Amino acid sequence: MESWKWRGRFYLQRWPSARAMRVLRDKVRAATARSKTERPVSAVVADLNPVLRGWAAYFRNVNSGRKFNAVDGYVVHRATAHASR
Numbered sequence: 001m002e003s004w005k006w007r008g009r010f011y012l013q014r015w016p017s018a019r020a021m022r023v024l025r026d027k028v029r030a031a032t033a034r035s036k037t038e039r040p041v042s043a044v045v046a047d048l049n050p051v052l053r054g055w056a057a058y059f060r061n062v063n064s065g066r067k068f069n070a071v072d073g074y075v076v077h078r079a080t081a082h083a084s085r
């Protein structure tokens with residue numbers, strides 16, 4: 001965490017920790033594992049939606065735009081790999 005000054009006031013900069021990112025990636029990896037390729041993509045998406053929505057709701061009040069973009073890219077990568085199998 002760091003702080004920055006804007007118009008004479010200090011604001012705290014916070015974002016999801018590396019551990020929070022790792023736990024979310026682990027959950028996405030588990031849902032899109034190679035052992036689950038027989039499941040339709042719609043079922044995988046239905047499993048991932050509550051996880052991603054909960055994570056986003058928890059971290060929406062912090063400066064996490066870059067982290068959200070990283071998660072989005074990772075989920076798209078894993079979902080497309082799962083769909084292509």
